[in-house]
Amino acid sequence: MTxxxxxxxxxxxxxxxxxxxxxxxxxxNGMSVxxxxxxxxxxxxxxxxxxxxxxxxEAAAGVKKK
Numbered sequence: 001m002t003x004x005x006x007x008x009x010x011x012x013x014x015x016x017x018x019x020x021x022x023x024x025x026x027x028x029n030g031m032s033v034x035x036x037x038x039x040x041x042x043x044x045x046x047x048x049x050x051x052x053x054x055x056x057x058e059a060a061a062g063v064k065k066k
Contacts, residue, residue: 031039
């Protein structure tokens with residue numbers, strides 16, 4: 001059982017270390033959750049439009065994709 005306890009203690013120690021490193025940090029870069037969602041959605045719409053335009057251009061040129 002010693003090994004299991006050591007593993008558990010190491011896991012807890014690492015968890016505390018990670019929490020300390022990430023303390024006060026945010027993934028949103030100063031944006032609210034809703035603003036972040038809207039920004040991500042806008043980026044995805046732009047990517048989808050670009051992909052669609054590329055497909056249409058290939059279809060117009062007669063290029064077949066394998």
